[in-house]
Amino acid sequence: MEEYPQNGDQAWQRLVRANERYLDESSRGIYLANLANEINTGVNRSHLMCQKPYATILTCSDSCVSPEIIFGEGLGMLFVVRVAGNVIEPTTLGTIEYGVHHLGTPLLVIMGHEKCGAVIAAAGATDHTGGIGGLLAEIKPSIDHSCEVIGPDWWKSKDTNLEVYEKALRESIQLNAILQEIELLSTSEVIRNAVSTGKLKIVVAYYNVRSGKVEEVEQRLKEKGEHWHKEKPMAKKKKEKEEKKKGKKHQKQDKHEKDKH
Numbered sequence: 001m002e003e004y005p006q007n008g009d010q011a012w013q014r015l016v017r018a019n020e021r022y023l024d025e026s027s028r029g030i031y032l033a034n035l036a037n038e039i040n041t042g043v044n045r046s047h048l049m050c051q052k053p054y055a056t057i058l059t060c061s062d063s064c065v066s067p068e069i070i071f072g073e074g075l076g077m078l079f080v081v082r083v084a085g086n087v088i089e090p091t092t093l094g095t096i097e098y099g100v101h102h103l104g105t106p107l108l109v110i111m112g113h114e115k116c117g118a119v120i121a122a123a124g125a126t127d128h129t130g131g132i133g134g135l136l137a138e139i140k141p142s143i144d145h146s147c148e149v150i151g152p153d154w155w156k157s158k159d160t161n162l163e164v165y166e167k168a169l170r171e172s173i174q175l176n177a178i179l180q181e182i183e184l185l186s187t188s189e190v191i192r193n194a195v196s197t198g199k200l201k202i203v204v205a206y207y208n209v210r211s212g213k214v215e216e217v218e219q220r221l222k223e224k225g226e227h228w229h230k231e232k233p234m235a236k237k238k239k240e241k242e243e244k245k246k247g248k249k250h251q252k253q254d255k256h257e258k259d260k261h
Contacts (some may be wrong), residue, residue: 002014002017003108004052004054005034005054006106007087007104007106007201008106008107008185008200009074009199009201010106011054011106011107011201012056012103012107012109012201012203014054015055015071015107015109015214016214018071018072018073019070019071019212019213021072022069022070022071022212023211023212023213034072037074046053047163050104051074051075051076051079051103052075053077053078053079053099053103053105053226054078054094054105054107055077055078055105055106055107055108055109056077056078056079056081056096056099056100056103056105056107056109057078057079057080057081057086057109057111057114058082058083058092058100058106058108058109058110058111058180059080059081059082059086059107059109059111059112059207060083060084060085060086060098060111060113060116060118061082061083061084062113062116062117064113064209065082065111065113065207065209066236067080067111068080068245070212070214071214079099079103079105081096081099082214083097084117084118084135085116085118085119085122085135085138085139085176086110086111086112086176086177086180086185087118087135087138087139087176087180088090088138088180088184088187089138093184093187093188094232096108096184096188096191097188097190097191100191100194100200101190104164104199105200106199106200106201107200107201107203108117108200108201108202109202109203109204109205110177110180110181110184110201110202110203110204110205111177111204111205111206111207111214112133112173112174112176112177112206112207112217113173113206113207113208113209114206114207114208114209114210115169115173115209116157116176118135118136118139119139119142119143119169119172119176120155120169121136121145122136122139122140122142122143123143123146123154123155123172124143124153124155124156125140128140130234137193139176141179142172142175142176142179143172143239144173145179145224145225146168146172146247147171148172149171149175149224150167150168150172150219151168151170151241153166154168154169154172155169160162168235171218171221172208173206173220174204174206174217174218175221175224177204177205177206177217177250178204178217178221178222178225178226179200179225181204182225182226185202188239204216204217204222205217217244243244
């Protein structure tokens with residue numbers, strides 16, 4: 001049994017090693033048997049009502065994506081947050097902060113995956129009404145960015161050039177995960193402080209469903225995502241909301257002063 005990770009680097013390396021064992025078809029039966037034993041052990045000690053996860057993982061709700069199996073961990077070891085498109089919104093943000101601040105996980109993995117249905121749905125979507133529309137609107141900035149990096153309306157190439165489409169989709173999914181990390185860091189003081197003090201390592205990853213391999217996103221895409229973030233719609237929207245909030249605060253203060261007189 002591996003030692004419990006003491007920092008983010010050790011935690012990520014433990015996940016990488018476990019995923020490599022998962023990829024080995026010659027020993028996958030043993031791998032799954034060991035995982036079953038881990039789960040049984042967890043069930044037997046469940047009466048203790050304790051958990052000590054060493055990683056918080058934000059990933060998609062897709063039923064083909066199961067971090068516990070991909071990384072071979074039993075109960076209590078991974079704090080998993082799942083939402084379609086692995087987007088950062090108020091509920092997922094609060095849950096991630098809970099994992100990092102309250103449970104003390106030294107690693108946060110934001111993991112997109114091959115052929116993500118939420119990203120596919122957001123590409124070219126024009127109806128942003130209802131709950132699904134709100135979800136797609138969260139992914140829309142990533143699609144806008146992918147059009148600049150990959151090419152305009154890249155999703156239309158599906159019927160004419162499948163190779164181009166699959167490459168574009170892969171990059172768009174990675175860009176979505178990258179921009180979610182940037183959004184998290186720009187929104188959450190808790191996460192920023194954890195990173196700046198060395199208590200938290202963030203890894204943005206991509207899961208290949210067909211092969212089972214998890215790998216870090218391409219560095220060139222990460223650099224492009226960080227460069228584009230300053231002008232992206234999400235940042236502008238956030239700034240507008242902050243200015244509106246300040247305006248309302250000043251209005252209340254002015255009203256209070258008038259009432260005093």
